[in-house]
Amino acid sequence: MDANVLHPLPANDFPPPAHVAVIMDGNGRWAKARGLPRTAGHKKGADALRGVMQACRDAGVRYLTVYAFSSENWKRPAGEVLDLMQLLKLYIDRETDALYAKGVRLRFIGDRALLAPDVRSMVETAETRTAKNSAFHLTVGLSYGARQELVRAARRLAEAARRGECAPEAISEASFADALDTRDLPDPDLLIRTGGEQRLSNFLLWQSAYTELYFTPVLWPDFTPAHFAHALDEFTRRERRYGNAC
Ligand code: IPE
Ligand code: IPE
Ligand code: MG
Numbered sequence: 001m002d003a004n005v006l007h008p009l010p011a012n013d014f015p016p017p018a019h020v021a022v023i024m025d026g027n028g029r030w031a032k033a034r035g036l037p038r039t040a041g042h043k044k045g046a047d048a049l050r051g052v053m054q055a056c057r058d059a060g061v062r063y064l065t066v067y068a069f070s071s072e073n074w075k076r077p078a079g080e081v082l083d084l085m086q087l088l089k090l091y092i093d094r095e096t097d098a099l100y101a102k103g104v105r106l107r108f109i110g111d112r113a114l115l116a117p118d119v120r121s122m123v124e125t126a127e128t129r130t131a132k133n134s135a136f137h138l139t140v141g142l143s144y145g146a147r148q149e150l151v152r153a154a155r156r157l158a159e160a161a162r163r164g165e166c167a168p169e170a171i172s173e174a175s176f177a178d179a180l181d182t183r184d185l186p187d188p189d190l191l192i193r194t195g196g197e198q199r200l201s202n203f204l205l206w207q208s209a210y211t212e213l214y215f216t217p218v219l220w221p222d223f224t225p226a227h228f229a230h231a232l233d234e235f236t237r238r239e240r241r242y243g244n245a246c
Helices: 027-033 038-059 071-075 078-101 117-129 146-162 173-178 225-237
Strands: 019-023 063-070 104-109 136-144 190-193 212-215
Touching: 027 038, 038 063, 038 078, 038 136, 038 225, 063 071, 063 078, 071 078, 071 136, 078 104, 078 117, 104 117, 136 146, 146 173, 190 225, 212 225
Parallel strands: 019 063, 019 190, 063 136, 104 136, 190 212
Antiparallel strands: none
């Protein structure tokens, strides 16, 4: 079956997920299938993000968190890393004003210490510019790895304990969550991974403890608002029990 062919979906009255996370995977394969350089896939992927963000807003989803560049992606060839960082700068440069005007708060999660100074400064400027917005929250995982985030959180708490500001026995799920990069975000309700792989690849490991997972073979540059609607529809059919008896 062609995964790109969608069938009409029944309308439903379920509330939408508050927070959708997306592992935007498959850009390289999309480009390869067309005999294009991988960067062409990443470029097209940025367009797909625009469409999905609008689809979120239309559906009443208020938080969208996307995986743009993982801690492990630093291992890719220097040329691809450079292209991705260029593209990211272009995206921030071109989109921040429009995001600001639409009431979007743009944030980045991940290890900033590894970013080049010009990238870090653009990231910080975009965050500051949109900091007072709250109509929609777009969060980008950049140099992000969940294990690294958990280690940074553990260090923060250990340092606070060493300074005598928090007793080790006072560390709770809430205080741990508060030490993560995502401290101001609700946990994702739905996580979509495009590109056919069925794994988390170090994305939001703590936050996705009870997230509903949706995997699709559609490559990210091909992922349209109609595909997104399909994922939302499947989400509404899930029964979330959180460990309770059914
Ligand atoms: C996802 O697409 C984007 C990044 C990881 C930066 P890929 O570049 O991983 O594309 P595939 O998985 O090789 O097709
Ligand atoms: C995950 O995709 C990271 C992003 C989409 C940014 P990868 O392509 O890096 O993941 P693996 O290597 O297939 O697990
Ligand atoms: Mg990939």
